[in-house]
Amino acid sequence: MQKQYDYIIAGAGCAGMSLLMRMVADPFFASKKILVVDADTKQQNDRTWCFWETQPDLFESIVHHKWNKLDFYSDHYSSELSINPYTYKMIRGIDFYNYVKNNASSSPNVEWRKASIKKLVDTTFEFVGTNEIAGIELADGEIIYADYVFCSILFEPIKTAAHEYHFLQHFKGWEIKTAIDCFDSSKAIFMDFRVSQKHGTTFMYVLPTSANTALIEYTLFTEELLEDDSYNVALRKYISEQLQIIDYEVLHEEKGVIPMTTKKFPYAKGGNIYIGIAGGQAKASSGYAFKYIQKRTAALIDAIKNGKNLSYGKKLKDSKGHLYDAVLLNVLHNRKMPGDKIFAAIFKGNKASNVLAFLDNESSLLIDLKIMNSVPTRIFLPAALEELM
Numbered sequence: 001m002q003k004q005y006d007y008i009i010a011g012a013g014c015a016g017m018s019l020l021m022r023m024v025a026d027p028f029f030a031s032k033k034i035l036v037v038d039a040d041t042k043q044q045n046d047r048t049w050c051f052w053e054t055q056p057d058l059f060e061s062i063v064h065h066k067w068n069k070l071d072f073y074s075d076h077y078s079s080e081l082s083i084n085p086y087t088y089k090m091i092r093g094i095d096f097y098n099y100v101k102n103n104a105s106s107s108p109n110v111e112w113r114k115a116s117i118k119k120l121v122d123t124t125f126e127f128v129g130t131n132e133i134a135g136i137e138l139a140d141g142e143i144i145y146a147d148y149v150f151c152s153i154l155f156e157p158i159k160t161a162a163h164e165y166h167f168l169q170h171f172k173g174w175e176i177k178t179a180i181d182c183f184d185s186s187k188a189i190f191m192d193f194r195v196s197q198k199h200g201t202t203f204m205y206v207l208p209t210s211a212n213t214a215l216i217e218y219t220l221f222t223e224e225l226l227e228d229d230s231y232n233v234a235l236r237k238y239i240s241e242q243l244q245i246i247d248y249e250v251l252h253e254e255k256g257v258i259p260m261t262t263k264k265f266p267y268a269k270g271g272n273i274y275i276g277i278a279g280g281q282a283k284a285s286s287g288y289a290f291k292y293i294q295k296r297t298a299a300l301i302d303a304i305k306n307g308k309n310l311s312y313g314k315k316l317k318d319s320k321g322h323l324y325d326a327v328l329l330n331v332l333h334n335r336k337m338p339g340d341k342i343f344a345a346i347f348k349g350n351k352a353s354n355v356l357a358f359l360d361n362e363s364s365l366l367i368d369l370k371i372m373n374s375v376p377t378r379i380f381l382p383a384a385l386e387e388l389m
């Protein structure tokens, strides 16, 4: 077998394009042959990413809106959250895809293929010279080889083992335009749990982008999806009853399902390196993935440039975060405490910026202990012991 490319990016969504952007922005990769393969041409505004950070990163120029103030609401505790030094940011999917495509278009070493990938070629024991080689097989049977394949494709539904949890973060969002000015665009609602909790952990978030436009999302952390119309009913009710908005139009709708699972995803197999959700980058207790994807792709670039082994990279902080996620999902799965009460207790007992660091797996042990101390020990300690065994 012959290598045709240095790198193949299999799946050009958030993770694939984040990695590509980092490659085209770095002269180290100018001489490398890169093939990007996706079944889709990414021309839809199919998702909106929100995340928090302290410093601008690679995508700062396409941040659509940002907020320094966030509100938290629940029946048990409500407050404005002090998130300094973080800023909460929003990037629209379509801006992200176009930005990366535009940047890559001036790199002659990047080739795009619109094709469906059937599977990765298992090349664990194949070598060219002293290097391992990796590959993809397209739906039409063509096989393409490279030194490394960076794959963000989930080829089959996620299957969990008996001791693993698999929740779904599912949501529908409406971008609305109101007839009169209703919003303060300097402030967003991070979580509003003042909605029915009958299906499980359920909240709304409200992201105003101007005085009369906002993205409002109805979000649930449960093990089953709802009937489509249930999301519409909940959004209508919240907008009219909680936000007291009567006259509005829906400009855009987005819907999604993000796995919240304690399943251990593979990091790498031979030269096939997993990134994005397929590489376990969605935080199991929150569904946030954008920042984890940025950290992982930046770490991969560093590893390639410095000749480090790409199969490794999981830090102690990630293993610690995995345990905390498992404990939370244990409590939710076994219905030991409802999610709205857990999040209310955590935000009530801690500085919001510490909670954000915790959700990023970036908090110190001292902060972790404070956060654990803010939820009932009689519920969380037995769950932690179960997860440790």
Ligand SMILES: Cc1cc2nc3c(=O)[nH]c(=O)nc-3n(C[C@H](O)[C@H](O)[C@H](O)COP(=O)(O)OP(=O)(O)OC[C@H]3O[C@@H](n4cnc5c(N)ncnc54)[C@H](O)[C@@H]3O)c2cc1C
Binding pocket: 010, 011, 012, 013, 014, 015, 016, 037, 038, 039, 040, 046, 047, 048, 049, 050, 051, 115, 116, 117, 118, 152, 153, 154, 254, 255, 256, 257, 258, 275, 276, 277, 278, 282, 287, 288, 289, 290, 291, 293
């Ligand atoms: C609507 C929505 C909103 C979200 N909002 C947030 C948010 O606010 N904050 C946050 O942190 N996370 C959010 N997420 C979670 C996460 O950030 C996204 O799901 C993110 O897109 C995951 O990146 P990825 O690269 O793993 O997957 P994707 O972005 O889905 O990329 C996978 C790519 O693989 C391609 N592909 C799939 N199968 C094949 C195949 N067989 N052959 C070829 N190509 C294939 C797809 O076309 C796609 O382009 C959201 C997710 C959704 C769905």
